[in-house]
Amino acid sequence: MNIASRSSRLTTHRLDLGAGRVDLTHGAGGRAMRQLITEIFHSAFDNPILKRGDDHAAFAVAAGRMVMSTDSFVVSPLFFPGGDIGSLAVHGTVNDVAMSGARALYLSAGFIIEEGFPLADLQRIACSMGEAARSAGVMVVTGDTKVVERGKADGLFINTAGIGIVPPGIEISGDRARPGDAILISGSVGDHGVAIMAHRTGLEFETTIVSDSAALNTIVADMVAAVPSIRVLRDPTRGGLAATLNEICHQSGVGMRLDEAAIPIKPEVLGACELLGLDPLNVANEGKLVAIAPAEDATALLDVLRGHPLGRDAMVIGEVIPDPARFLRMATRIGGERIVDWLAGEQLPRIC
């Protein structure tokens, strides 16, 4: 059925996507809400499961292990160089599912919208989500919309949940790192956090850095197909590479030793971090992954990573070592050694 013709039967006028704003009726469960959902969300996410219009999504499942993950997105600003809250909400959850080695299939999307939010912005964000989902090969199959009074939310918050299927023979988890394993990163670190900070009011400085926000499911599919022995995959989002590797050290009961000179960091990111007094290893990424695999498979894995557009700058950055204290150490560029710690205290707020 044609969506536009159906919605025109429900309401006399189409949404004013030029100057219109979200008001409380758009969340009240009446015709206005129905119109918002069909004109903005159904057309952006267009797929047969969603189009059935039920309060749930029904789909057939294959045998094997399924993976589920959820994430909420409150990033400020909503639009930033390299992406927006919509694409981020798709990439973030697709990546969380993919870090199990799974093929992500379906997403849900919940929207909490502040009264007065421009309809044009909502449509732009929904389209960006739809586009991100299509290029990641996933479908947004169910959703929810709530409108809250002015001042009760900062424009728009999005929650997404995702479901995927793990191919047989793949066993990937944060507690599987073993001494001797190699640690790989798929590309430069700190791009997303710096792009957001550079764009934030009060902290604006000129930089050409754009967010690395991207769906990592295709690169993960290549990796698990070629090197099924991968033990750990994780995307270093909030807290950066430092937090991600510290988590894995604790989960697996091991230490790690990194080589500072091997960690790819763009000069612009390093420069901005100098200026802001930040350590790039604590800064968020949204399109990078860390992989831990047996040392003998490191070269093969590096080749797969570098053969994918999202892994061109991949590097082996260190190794897992036995350490009951579970310290993440790093050989510094000048030949010293230090700990790479979790970030203490306040991080710049709302980067994802």
Next chain:
Amino acid sequence: MKTAMKHLDEYRDAETARRLSVSIHREASAARRYRLMEFCGGHTHAIFRYGIEDLLPANVEMVHGPGCPVCVLPTGRLDMAIRLAKRDGIILASYGDMLRVPGSKGQSLLKAKADGADVRMVYSTLDAVKLAEANPDRDVIFFAIGFETTTPPTALAIDAASKKKLQNFSVFCNHVLTPSAIAAILEAPAVRELDRVAIDGFLGPAHVSVVIGSQPYEFFAEEYHKPVAISGFEPIDVLQSILMLVRQLNEGRAEVENQYIRAVTRDGNLRAKQVVSRIFELRRDFEWRGLGHIPYSALRIKHEYASFDAERRFNEPYIPSEGVKSCECPAILRGAKKPTDCRLFGRACTPETPLGSCMVSSEGACAAYYTYGRMRERKQ
């Protein structure tokens, strides 16, 4: 930005660092110890962040000094700021690193903010002036702390507010002076009598000398016969300065040497010094955390600018406070103890739950030691 980073890379080059390390190992005499105090918290941070101690022989030891403005501010002064912030009609503007510092009775500016006080984090003094302009019905107080590097921006803010004839802007001034603190350390009984923290030489902070020049340190070389190397903050700068101090000590010299020739002159920045001396004057007495009362070691706002002086304007009394009893910050700030000598370190006191000031600021010795170096304890 690219050229700037290329410039930085030079000062982080592995091969240059290795060559300097080899020279220090070769030239440091095995017959003696070299106890060098890096005065500034920025240096402490750099030493731990780059693992510089791993490049030094065991008998060249770095003693961490008190040059962390957040760390030396006595709890009583922070309490004053918290009480000011809680008054009606006040907006207290502060640099971000002051917000989490524990005052007495578990108070902090962050907790005062959660309780309803209007505390704003600013990135520059001029942002505080803008706040005053934007809120004409409120009194904006800028909580000014820091050594010579942060004093000129505070002076410029007062100057700007004065020119704009702002009635609702004032500064709670806590600016302190580097040379006075070094003199206090050299005079401290622990240093003179017990010989526990005998210090052989000083690494002086280059950014302070960009403002005040290298000349104020000549007194230490002359009077106390301690060599001083004015050092930049990159790892190569620090290693080069350590080598300079080792050489001076080997040759029995005690001079002020300038490693940071790319920006430091003997006289410093005259224009910055002028604006500071126009607005500030020496304070007769100021209490430092860890070092006690040091005469003429801090600045206050001159009488001509009294209306911009929050202390005169709001008459908030100074009530001295002791801080946490078993906290060793005072001894650590004098270089008399190491962070690991403190019973609280890494147990009750961590960067997430700081009890002492040295754990709060990333430039504090305890925070630097915990964040970057706590595996060393196990090595030894």
